[in-house]
Amino acid sequence: xxxxxxxxxxxxxxxxxxxxxxxxxxxxxxxxxxxxxxxxxxxxxxxxxxxxxxxxxxx
Amino acid sequence: xxxxxxxxxxxxxxxxxxxxxxxxxxxxxxxxxxxxxxxxxxxxxxxxxxxxxxxxxxxxxxxxxxxxxxxxxxxxxxxxxxxxxxxxxxxxxxxxxxxxxxxxxxxxxxxxxxxxxxxxxxxxxxxxxxxxxxxxxxxxxxxxxxxxxxxxxxxxxxxxxxxxxxxxxxxxxxxxxxxxxxxxxxxxxxxxxxxxxxxxxxxxxxxxxxxxxxxxxxxxxxxxxxxxxxxxxxxxxxxxxxxxxxxxxxxxxxxxxxxxxxxxxxxxxxxxxxxxxxxxxxxxxxxxxxxxxxxxxxxxxxxxxxxxxxxxxxxxxxxxxxxxxxxxxxxxxxxxxxxxxxxxxxxxxxxxxxxxxxxxxxxxxxxxxxxxxxxxxxxxxxxxxxxxxxxxxxxxxxxxxxxxxxxxxxxxxxxxxxxxxxxxxxxxxxxxxxxxxxxxxxxxxxxxxxxxxxxxxxxxxxxxxxxxxxxxxxxxxxxxxxxxxxxxxxxxxxxxx
Numbered sequence: 001x002x003x004x005x006x007x008x009x010x011x012x013x014x015x016x017x018x019x020x021x022x023x024x025x026x027x028x029x030x031x032x033x034x035x036x037x038x039x040x041x042x043x044x045x046x047x048x049x050x051x052x053x054x055x056x057x058x059x
Numbered sequence: 060x061x062x063x064x065x066x067x068x069x070x071x072x073x074x075x076x077x078x079x080x081x082x083x084x085x086x087x088x089x090x091x092x093x094x095x096x097x098x099x100x101x102x103x104x105x106x107x108x109x110x111x112x113x114x115x116x117x118x119x120x121x122x123x124x125x126x127x128x129x130x131x132x133x134x135x136x137x138x139x140x141x142x143x144x145x146x147x148x149x150x151x152x153x154x155x156x157x158x159x160x161x162x163x164x165x166x167x168x169x170x171x172x173x174x175x176x177x178x179x180x181x182x183x184x185x186x187x188x189x190x191x192x193x194x195x196x197x198x199x200x201x202x203x204x205x206x207x208x209x210x211x212x213x214x215x216x217x218x219x220x221x222x223x224x225x226x227x228x229x230x231x232x233x234x235x236x237x238x239x240x241x242x243x244x245x246x247x248x249x250x251x252x253x254x255x256x257x258x259x260x261x262x263x264x265x266x267x268x269x270x271x272x273x274x275x276x277x278x279x280x281x282x283x284x285x286x287x288x289x290x291x292x293x294x295x296x297x298x299x300x301x302x303x304x305x306x307x308x309x310x311x312x313x314x315x316x317x318x319x320x321x322x323x324x325x326x327x328x329x330x331x332x333x334x335x336x337x338x339x340x341x342x343x344x345x346x347x348x349x350x351x352x353x354x355x356x357x358x359x360x361x362x363x364x365x366x367x368x369x370x371x372x373x374x375x376x377x378x379x380x381x382x383x384x385x386x387x388x389x390x391x392x393x394x395x396x397x398x399x400x401x402x403x404x405x406x407x408x409x410x411x412x413x414x415x416x417x418x419x420x421x422x423x424x425x426x427x428x429x430x431x432x433x434x435x436x437x438x439x440x441x442x443x444x445x446x447x448x449x450x451x452x453x454x455x456x457x458x459x460x461x462x463x464x465x466x467x468x469x470x471x472x473x474x475x476x477x478x479x480x481x482x483x484x485x486x487x488x489x490x491x492x493x494x495x496x497x498x499x500x501x502x503x504x505x506x507x508x509x510x511x512x513x514x515x516x517x518x519x520x521x522x523x524x525x526x527x528x529x530x531x532x533x534x535x536x537x538x539x540x541x542x543x544x545x546x547x548x549x550x551x552x553x554x555x556x
Contacts (some may be wrong), residue, residue, distance in 0.1 A: 005153035012146035013308055015300040019139075027273030031294050035145050036348050042149050043341045046156050047425060048332055 001052040004022040064218035068256035068385030072217060075254070075389035076228070079247045079396065083235030086242040089555045098172055098428040101240035102408045103326040106167070110335045112245055117323040117336060118343045119248030120402070121314065122148075123202075124209035124395035127255070127350055132367035134354030138284050138291045140299050142351055142532050146307040146453055148344040159315060160330035161477045167330075173405075174473050175323050175413040181476035184484035185417060191469045192413035192493050195318045196439075198462035199406045202317070203443035204455040206395040206402075208368075211386040211447075216372030222448055228392070229399075233440045236400045237433050241326055244400035251397050254390035256346065262356075262387075263349045266378055270359040276352070277358035298521065305523035313467040313525065318405025319398060376454075399440070407435035457507045461499060464509070464525035468494035468532050475536075483550065490536030498528030 011017070012035065021029040028036070090107060099106055108116060133141035162177065171177045174195060179188035207225060214224045235243050267273050277293060284291040295303055314320060327333050357370045366372050371391075375384045411432040416423050423431070446455060472487045487547070501511045501524050511524040 002157070003400055005157055008150050008153055009308075012173065013304045015295065015304050019294050019300060024274075027267075027275075027277060029277060029293055030279075031139060032142070032348075032352075035149075036345065038146075038149050039341045039345045039348070042152060043338050046153060047338045050338060053342070 001049050004045045004049050007045055008038055011038055011041075064220060065216075065381055065385070067381035068388060069219070070216050070418050071382050071385030072389045072392065075250075075386070075393060079250055079393050080231050080235065082246050082250065082530075083232075083239060083243040085239075086235070086246040088504055089242050091248055097425040098408065098411060099170075099425075101429045102172055102404055102411075102432050103322065104241035104245055107328050108245060108326050108332070109328050110332050110339070113323060113327050113336050114339050115248040115252050115333050116245045116326070116397075117320065118322055119252050119394070119397040120244065120319050120323060121398075122255075122343050122347055122394075123206060123398040124391050125205040126347065127391050128209045128212050128345065128368055128371055130351045131204075131354035131357070131371050134351045135357055135370045136291075136354075136367045138280065139293055139295045140290070140303060141354065142348075143303050143306045143310070144351065145344065145348045146304075147310040147314070148347055149341065149500070150307065151311040152337045152341055152344075155315060155340075156334055158338070158474060158477065159324050159333045162321075162473070163330045163333055164326055165477060166325050172325060173318065173409045173412050174316070174469065175409055176441055178469075178476070179413070179417075179473050182472075182484040182487070184488070186414050187472055187484045187488050187491075188417065190488055191472055192409045194465050194469050194491075194495075195316075195409050196406045198249040198466040199402045200439065200443055200446065201455045201458035201462050202319075203399050203402045203440065205459050206399040207443060207447045208452060209390045209453060210395040212368050213372055213391045216369070216376060217385070217388060225447070226444065228396075229440060229444050232396050232400060233403075233437055236403060236436055236440075240429075240433075241322065241401065241404050244397045244404075246521060247328075247393065247400075248397045249389065251393040254386065258387045258390045259346050259349055261383070262353065262375075264361070266353075266356045266374070269378055270356060273498065276355050276359045280355035293353045294332060301522050302519060305526045306509065308445045309467060309523040309526035309529070310463065312470055312529070313463050316466045316469050316473060317402075318409055319402040322401055322405040322408065399443075403439045403443075404432075404438040406439045407432040408441075410435040460507065460509055461502060463502060464498040464502065464528055465495055467525045467529050468498070470529060471533055471536050479538065482536055483543045485543050486536040486539035490532040490534075491538050493535045494528035494532030497531055498524050501527070 018031060018034040020031060025033045042057055090105060130141060130144050165171065166177055171180060173192065175188045175192035178191045179185070207229065210228060211225050268278055277436055281293050284293065290296055290299060306475050324333060353371055353374055357374050360374060360377055362370060362373045362377060364370055372388065375387045379387070390494065411428050415431050416428065468491045471482070471490060475482050502509060505511070509524050510521050511527050512519050512521050
């Protein structure tokens with residue numbers, strides 16, 4: 001599960017993947033709403049890892 | 060900017076400033092502990108902050124007033140490139156989740172108060188401890204100075220001139236930090252963060268309504284950048300992509316090496332508090348992304364400013380009634396007080412534990428530590444104030460930029476030891492020195508731009524100099540560790556696991 005923590009790095013640091021104007025969403029060019037979308041996605045990914053940890057790691 | 064005093068805005072501002080001042084002094088009794096008896100009390104608020112207090116405290120001191128002013132200013136000036144703060148403040152949280160609970164456990168088990176304490180505990184090396192402590196203190200000073208600049212921008216926007224208001228605000232801040240310690244910014248952070256959330260949520264809903272929607276905002280910005288030309292625009296130029304990604308990564312790795320963010324970590328109640336915060340703190344990043352868009356809204360609102368830093372205050376003055384502008388300006392000014400307080404406490408803790416205790420008075424009592432730290436916090440703040448009053452503003456900006464690359468060089472010493480015992484103190488110290496010297500020299504020779512260029516197979520690659528310095532740092536640490544391990548296979552006694 002810890003591998004999920006790497007996804008935001010891949011999604012955001014590989015800039016050629018999202019350096020576009022289209023498709024726009026609610027007037028936001030792709031470059032902007034794509035990066036903003038990573039905020040809740042990252043939270044959910046971290047939460048998934050948090051939930052999957054063994055109880056003995058909890059402290 | 061108008062030179063007339065905005066009385067309504069000023070009245071709102073004075074009200075909120077007075078409110079947080081009272082809270083700051085009252086904070087000494089909040090979740091009361093013996094503030095003067097132990098550095099854990101004054102400098103870490105009693106190591107008892109749960110999930111919500113930590114959320115407000117770290118949110119309040121990581122997303123600073125200067126951020127609210129400078130990020131929209133950069134976006135206004137150059138467009139997409141200024142948005143690197145967004146990926147930076149997203150990828151920092153998987154890192155915080157994976158690393159900071161481990162750091163907390165080590166610090167908690169051994170009573171460590173600072174990063175340099177942890178490093179000394181791990182490697183038993185006074186040299187490495189001092190390197191980490193001095194880097195932390197030096198990198199923090201210009202950061203505090205920037206908070207003053209942020210406060211100065213909004214005070215100027217209300218029509219007040221001269222340096223007296225800033226000096227007065229800072230003296231008040233220094234006094235309640237002195238008496239209440241970390242409890243003061245922790246309590247004030249509640250007010251500051253709620254105010255900032257209100258301001259930004261109102262702004263991102265109301266401003267586009269007045270200006271014709273986000274489509275109109277982006278197209279106004281696009282027109283302005285097309286007219287302006289150069290390395291600006293709504294998306295990155297091909298040559299900006301590598302600098303954008305490396306700035307984001309380097310800044311994310313550096314963010315939680317600073318004394319003020321680490322103070323928030325060490326002051327938490329448990330490792331789980333930190334894990335939950337890694338999930339919850341990105342809410343502030345969403346806010347930051349929206350704040351950055353204020354830079355584009357300024358184009359749609361036809362705002363003209365002398366310096367980009369005036370963009371945010373000018374936008375609020377142009378689009379909102381005076382009382383709401385005053386509310387927004389108070390939010391930004393109070394937003395400067397919280398990080399400035401935590402930064403001075405973090406620097407004071409470093410001075411007390413890793414300079415005073417290590418070199419001047421090793422037998423110091425717990426109460427003595429608290430007393431030294433309180434004085435040190437005053438000295439740090441006076442230093443930052445003098446910096447702003449007597450030196451050109453540009454010096455603070457340049458030093459802050461260099462400070463980011465310096466603090467990043469403490470990463471291997473602090474983080475590697477949490478996961479492996481392979482590295483040796485000698486290697487980490489030489490790596491630190493090499494990273495700082497190469498990074499500073501490269502930034503300096505590029506006219507204090509944070510970028511370095513490297514030629515590989517005829518292609519020039521431009522990247523964040525701090526990240527390059529970190530790679531050099533790690534490489535040298537590894538090579539020296541290999542050599543030292545050959546010469547003396549038995550390492551010095553280490554005091555903690």
